[in-house]
Amino acid sequence: GDSVTQMEGPVTLSEEAFLTINCTYTATGYPSLFWYVQYPGEGLQLLLKATKADDKGSNKGFEATYRKETTSFHLEKGSVQVSDSAVYFCALSDQGAGGTSYGKLTFGQGTILTVHP
């Protein structure tokens, strides 16, 4: 079945440091890929998505590129802020067309990010 593997956390960085959170996946077909963020006390929010190979999703300074050859969707940000402290989830949807997350979502285990001033 489908699966998503994220780098283990927690990740602790100083403000303005470069962030990478690795994500690899196993899936049949052509899934859509997502990054969700969960701030303390809040629900998961969609951060960015990519629907096909070589697509780059971006939002709020975060980026991730859909790499089919390496089955990866690593999350990056050039300069993190304290407000980026949250839990980040990589996910895939088994209904790739259209880029919606309406299909079943398979999540990675989540990575806790803490950014210090």
Added chain:
Amino acid sequence: GAVVSQHPSRVICKSGTSVKIECRSLDFQATTMFWYRQFPKQSLMLMATSNEGSKATYEQGVEKDKFLINHASLTLSTLTVTSAHPEDSSFYICSARGTIYNEQFFGPGTRLTVL
């Protein structure tokens, strides 16, 4: 974006009792709702998918008689954990998808502790 609420945010109950968790879409009509379970330091696991007015579709390994899901209206779905036991203690999260917004919106979750 759309807002999804859950109630209660935390519940503690005795073993053998039943607990109901509500999931509401506050500003959109949710044709499909999803229920997830999350163990500490682990991923979200999909338990079931419910479409308004239809029976829920449960994932393999999820006991449908233990986790009763009702999606009777376009803004409300409920998850009832029947005869709860300590192993049912977990974080339960719902999400909702409508016809206008093409994505799932997540509730903040409900922490269930069974003593």
